[in-house]
Amino acid sequence: MNNSDFSLQPRIPSIMVTDEEIDFRQYLSATELSVIEHEVSIMETREAAGIEALKIVQKYRGWISDDSLIAIAQCLQMSSAQLEGVATFYNLIYRQKVGHYVIHLCDSISCHLTGYDEILKVIQTYLGIGYGQTTPDGEFTLLSNVCLGSCDKSPAMMINGQHYHSLTNESVVSILNGLSKNAGDIV
């Protein structure tokens, strides 16, 4: 398993893009800009819309690249370093490319007591990846998630916002099989 050494390195942007090289008006789509501006209009400061803006761009692009981060920061008139601090703080903002399907497997206490570790093994075996990794075909990314609030129907997971619960070794395979068939579809 490709272990933690890599990700423990300080994050250095792969391509050193300076803030000046990006013009957010060209980089962000009209839709993205208009939804971001709507969020700004609700708040008392522009930067208060930062988390919403990150979520909006991630919704359309799947993840937050360095370029996206710089463009959003420009749009909100804040420094990209400041926005990076925000982006990396939150669990549901992806700062690396993810697969079409992002699996968030609940690893909290109720799922722990009801067989989460077995489910994890099944998923890892089926997909051949560990936490934080994406399948080579770019279809699946596997991440953990803190308590999904399905404790009465544990173990549970969330894939692209859809919740699955009362998981068994068989049902997980069947869910993943079903998604694999749609591989290539835009999610």
Next chain:
Amino acid sequence: MTSKNWLAQALSQALTKPLTHLVNLDQPLDFEGYVQAGGYIGATKALTQLTPKEVLAIVSDSGLKGRGGAGFPTGMKWSCVPALQEQSNQAQPSYLICNGDEMEPGTFKDRYLLEGVPQQLIEAMIIASYTISADKAFLFLRGEYQLAATRLQQAIDQAYENNWLGKNIQGTNYQLDLYLHTSAGRYICGEETALINALEGKRAIPRAKPPFPQVSGLFGKPTVVNNVETLSNLPHILKHGSQWFKDLSPHSDPGTKMYSACGQVKNPGVWELPMGVTIRELLYDYAGGMKEGVKLKGLLPGGASTDFLVEQHLDTPMDFDSIAKAGSRLGTGGLIVLDDKHCPVAMVLNLLRFFAQESCGWCTPCRDGTPWAVEILTRIEQGKGSLADMAQLADLCDFMWLGKTHCALAPGAVEPLKSAMRYFKDDFEQHIELGCCPYQSNSNEQQQESQGVQPELAKRVTAGVNQGGENDE
């Protein structure tokens, strides 16, 4: 469409199960259905017949306490807002925030209300906003609750269409805008000042108090943050009066409470019951008792950040005072039940991993203490621990206790750890003596792997975890 039978059945419980009698998880009531079922009577009364101070008096008199975990009296919290203290009606506008960031492990009570009866929460937020003179309200919902988000946004839109939000609500001078904000995911957002920072687009790090949010909160304005369940009581208190609310419970804490149970029980679920039901009743009458073939080992009475209780505490009423006297906290009222076949050390390790990952990193005792505890617990669970480790853990519990940390997260982590070391001391020592975990199940949980997609998460998770590869259980 909802059938008449369903509605008749629901309404028959209106006075005994105010919060949940209208819950319909398959198809929640829309605005019209909700009004037909008696919705918005409380809000109408508040906005058209009562002044904010009169609403405050009713809520204070009802004795409603916050249901988010701390149990702080709601009326007292509101009364600190300047608008409710000064004689002038021209006080600075304030904000209401509904805390729907339900991320406490083992807690799923708010989800039931959010998905099952979204209109009720909107009405409740209107009443609370009116009371504290807020013209803007935010519903802060955790990002993973997407079904709830869809349903709540529909409820908000319908409230706007029916003049319950916007300008001149129901012909009064009162105006209110209500926005749904879904979180990007972090446990600490549930702490009210951290939540305010998150709404301001910042890292969700708790703020120093004072100033309290009621004086200086969101964007420096007076702000009240209330839990979903707390707010959901308001329409009913306004409708039926504070005395009715007090009479709901035979115990000192008034009202009903959303109780839940999960873990090794036959029938996990969530139930609205009079405040003060005993742990035994909840565990055996509602949750169906322990699963076949296992016995009760211990339980957390109110989510992950509460102290373990054991067999001897089963007859304790689940109200704030009684649970506190038994040495734990009512917290969210969600039982997490451990049986005798699962390893208590592994359970505590799972809990501490959660707290280590979700620590915001601001203060040293929490940032360094929680991963350190994870490291030691991992060692003990793998059978590589020593008695010196036990002493070190006890010291850590002291370093991370109240008064030494910036907020309540680390003390919340200490509660299950310290109580487990007390009640399950033999289990800890057996791990050390045998050099392995004496339990079969769940002790072979895999190491948390790297989280390349969320680099900061990776650092948090891996920093405290022994990197020694496969668990040799």
